[in-house]
Amino acid sequence: MNLPYYISWSKQKNAPVFEIESVDGIKVKTSNGHELIDMSSISYQAHFGHNHPIIIKHIKEQLDTIPMSSPKGIYPHKNQATLDLLAYMKKEDGKIFYTTSGAESVENALKIARDITKKKIVLARKNSYHGATLGALSATGDWRNPAHMTPEGWVVRIPEPRELDSLKKTRDVILKNNPDNIAAIIIETITGGNGVYSATNEWWLGIRSLCDEFNILLIMDEVVCGFERTGAAFGYMHYPQAVNPDLICLAKGISGGMVPFGAVWTSLKIAQYYEENLLCCGLTNYAHPLGLAAMRGVLEIVQNAEFQKNLKLVEKIFKSELEKLKNSILVKEIRVKGMLCAIDLTKTIDNKKFIENGLYLVSQTNRLILAPPLIITKSELEVGIQKIFEVLKGEE
Ligand SMILES: Cc1ncc(COP(=O)(O)O)c(C=O)c1O
Structure with a gap:
């Protein structure tokens, strides 16, 4: 063809x-x-x-009111839908940065982590996919990475959780690369397209404690796991609260695929940092009304008793x-x-x-x-x- x-x-x-x-x-x-x-x-x-008729209804209604993107515009649905998302995530203390895809969510999470820490290197797993933009693809470890000659030194691989002494080896990787150079660890909460592997509570708690010890931010990629995919509203809900990610990447289910849309949740600490510091991130289609409308439909569906x-x-x-x-x-x-x-x-x-x-x-x-x-x-x-x-x- x-x-x-x-x-x-x-x-x-x-x-x-x-x-x-x-x-x-x-x-x-x-x-x-x-x-x-x-x-x-x-x-x-x-x-x-x-x-799905509920998502379609919200999108159609939005088309008849405010259909055009306006990154700095404030309108009722933008506030309420965001508060509803934060409540559904049980992460009311943080703040949302909207995007148009999973890769854009990862890209912005990486940028924010590097900006906040003033460090450059990101740790990631080999068995992973994080998206097709240059930053997200650098973090990606699967077959899609090598073909694009992503910038050397941006990303360092950590061992898979199921490897023997995985946490100890991760610590060695951090020390070898100098913790003063490492901004973040990005991990799919549960590996999606690369094989549906879950890590243990112990591993996650170990990763969190390494992050605390070396001032490294923990980014959870929930692009696949989010919105009820894995038996909980979000993948991180399977693990102890103490794992406590600093940033969470969302896309896919956030709009059910009906509108290109995504989001990054950031912790209160990060939100407070940007009160006085320039957030150097943005998109023309930031918080697009049609994306928000689809998300409102999604939030209505997932909280419906019959659906559950x-x-x-x-x-x-x-x-x-x-x-x-x-x-x-x-x-x-x-x-x-x-x-x-x-x-x-x-x-x-x-x-x-x-x-x-x-x-x-x-x-x-x-x-x-x-x-x-x-x-x-x-x-x-x-x-x-x-x-x-x-x-x-x-x-x-
Ligand atoms: C875990 C994960 N992160 C990020 C992405 C990138 O999302 P998108 O294709 O919307 O850019 C994907 C896509 O499959 C994914 O599986």
Whole structure:
């Protein structure tokens, strides 16, 4: 197919694409008559399906009132929506900087951390993705980093949490690179697209205490985990409060993918610093009214009792249905946290096979990443997992 625009992360010749004719809840209809169950929320952003009426209602209302961006403009929804977000995060003592994407959130969190500490180096994990802008990509450790020759020395890798003596080795990395040069540690609260790995309480508390000891800021990347994805409103809620991040990056679920939007939460201490110091960060589309409108829709949905009831049910079903996949000899390991799951396979299966069997899902070499829309019903979820099982069986 000869397209006049690029397809992301792909060789353009024969890039993997699918044509969308229409969308309906958790389903995508393709132009060749296929109906696909979306088992990955496209790129982990369609938390509330593809056309949730509450989000659409808020966006439409906003279009009829104040639709245009105005970074310094103040209007009622901007204040109240932000207060509602802070309350939902249980982080009322901090302050929000709005962005237009996950990468922009990471980018601004890194800039703020470097500005506040007057230090330059950022620590990050190898097994990570933080976005495609130059700063976020520097922090990223996966296959997407080396191709772009990100600036040397900006980022230093720390060991994975599951490595033996991980905390001790992290301490050694800090000492080796001189703590006076290290501004921040950025970590996905639960690794998303790179395999759904959670670290232990002990590891997180150890990281926090290293941050305190060496005056390093802790940035949690919640771009995937945020907004109910992992069995809690946010990933950090799984860990002791004492872990206490200094900055939190949000995107994806914040607008359910319906408007490009993101946010960075910063601690009270950081907010106080900028009372008297210049915040040298900004975007033309800062706190865009349509992004805020989508976010208001999201906050309304996630606090709805029926939504929460269904979510608790499908989280349980997800876990039990996934167990059935272990009846395929192709399944090596399954890691699941709420409605996020990685399935490691013994071989790579062409994504086309899933599409042909009525499924949209993310697959990377021999791994599937599932993140079904959180509004999926029990029966839709059962059908989705059964369809994955059929593909696996057909490939044995
Ligand atoms: C953990 C994490 N952080 C940041 C990003 C970047 O978000 P965006 O693609 O909205 O820039 C992603 C995207 O997948 C992500 O998974």
